[in-house]
Amino acid sequence: MPELSDGLGWLIVVNLLLWTGLFLYMLRLQRTLRAAERAAGENQGSHQEVSR
Amino acid sequence: MNGPSAAAPPSPAGLPTAVRLGLAWLLWLWICGVIVGAFAWAPPASGFMNAFSSRILFFHVPAAWVSFVAFLTAGVWSLLFLSRGRTRRQDLAAATAVELGLVFCVLATLTGSVWSRIEWGAFWNWDPRQTSIVLAMIFYAAYLVLRSAVEDDQARARLSASYALLGLVVAPFLYFVLPRITFSLHPEPVVNTGGAVEMESRMLWVLLSGATGFTALFFWMHNLALRTKLLAARNDEDA
Numbered sequence: 001m002p003e004l005s006d007g008l009g010w011l012i013v014v015n016l017l018l019w020t021g022l023f024l025y026m027l028r029l030q031r032t033l034r035a036a037e038r039a040a041g042e043n044q045g046s047h048q049e050v051s052r
Numbered sequence: 053m054n055g056p057s058a059a060a061p062p063s064p065a066g067l068p069t070a071v072r073l074g075l076a077w078l079l080w081l082w083i084c085g086v087i088v089g090a091f092a093w094a095p096p097a098s099g100f101m102n103a104f105s106s107r108i109l110f111f112h113v114p115a116a117w118v119s120f121v122a123f124l125t126a127g128v129w130s131l132l133f134l135s136r137g138r139t140r141r142q143d144l145a146a147a148t149a150v151e152l153g154l155v156f157c158v159l160a161t162l163t164g165s166v167w168s169r170i171e172w173g174a175f176w177n178w179d180p181r182q183t184s185i186v187l188a189m190i191f192y193a194a195y196l197v198l199r200s201a202v203e204d205d206q207a208r209a210r211l212s213a214s215y216a217l218l219g220l221v222v223a224p225f226l227y228f229v230l231p232r233i234t235f236s237l238h239p240e241p242v243v244n245t246g247g248a249v250e251m252e253s254r255m256l257w258v259l260l261s262g263a264t265g266f267t268a269l270f271f272w273m274h275n276l277a278l279r280t281k282l283l284a285a286r287n288d289e290d291a
Binding site for chain 2: 008011012015016019020023026027029030033034036037040
C-alpha cells in the first residue's frame with residue numbers, strides 16, 4: 001500500500017467525489033426520463049418502421 | 053422519421069426500477085473500488101520516468117477500450133437496421149453510440165497526451181497509437197457530418213448505417229492492427245505484437261476492472277441518451 005499522506009489521499013477523495021456527482025446526475029436523469037416516458041405513453045413510436 | 057409505414061411491436065419492458073437502481077449503485081461501488089485500487093492498491097509501474105504517472109493507465113486504457121466498444125456497438129445497430137426492422141430506435145442507437153464513442157475517444161486522447169508529456173516530453177509524438185486514434189476520430193466525426201448533411205430521414209438512416217457498417221472493419225484495424233505494424237513508444241506490456249496485456253497481477257486486476265466498469269457505464273449512458281433522443285423525436289413529430 002503506498003503512502004497516502006503525500007497528496008494521493010486527496011486525489012482519491014476528489015476522484016470519488018467527481019464520480020459520485022456523475023452517478024447522482026445520471027440517476028436523476030434516469031428518473032426524469034422515466035417520468036417523461038410515462039407521460040408520453042410508454043415508448044410508443046420508438047419502433048416505428050422507417051418507410052422505404 | 054418521415055411517414056412511418058407501420059407501427060411496430062411495443063418496446064420490450066425495461067428492468068424494474070429497483071433493479072435499475074441496484075445496478076446503478078453496484079456500478080458506483082465498482083468504480084469506487086477501481087479508483088481506490090488504481091491509486092492505493094496497484095503498485096507503481098517500474099521502468100517509467102515517473103512511476104506515479106503510470107496510474108493514469110487505469111483510466112486511459114478503459115476509455116480507449118470503451119470508444120472501441122462504442123464504435124462496434126454502432127456497427128452492430130447499423131447491421132440490425134439494414135438487415136431487419138429499419139426502426140428509428142436502431143438508427144438513433146447507432147448514432148448515439150458513435151457520439152459517445154467520440155467522447156471516450158477524446159478522453160483517451162487527452163489522458164494519453166498528459167501521460168505522453170510526462171514520459172515522452174511532448175503532448176504529441178505521432179506515435180502509431182496516437183495516429184490511429186486520430187484517424188478513428190476523423191472517421192467517426194465524418195459519420196456525424198454525413199448525418200447532419202442529409203435532410204431526408206430515410207436516406208440519412210440508410211447512408212449512415214452503411215457507413216457505420218464499414219466501421220466494423222475500419223475500427224478493429226485502427227485499434228488493433230495499425231498500432232502494431234510499426235515501432236510504438238507505448239509500453240510494451242500493453243501494446244505488443246502478441247496482443248497480450250502482460251503486467252503485474254494487481255495492476256492487471258485494476259485495469260480489467262476499470263475496463264469492465266467503463267463498459268457498463270457506457271451502456272448506461274447509451275441507454276439514457278437513446279431514450280432522450282427518442283422522446284425528442286416524438287416531441288418533434290407531435291409539434
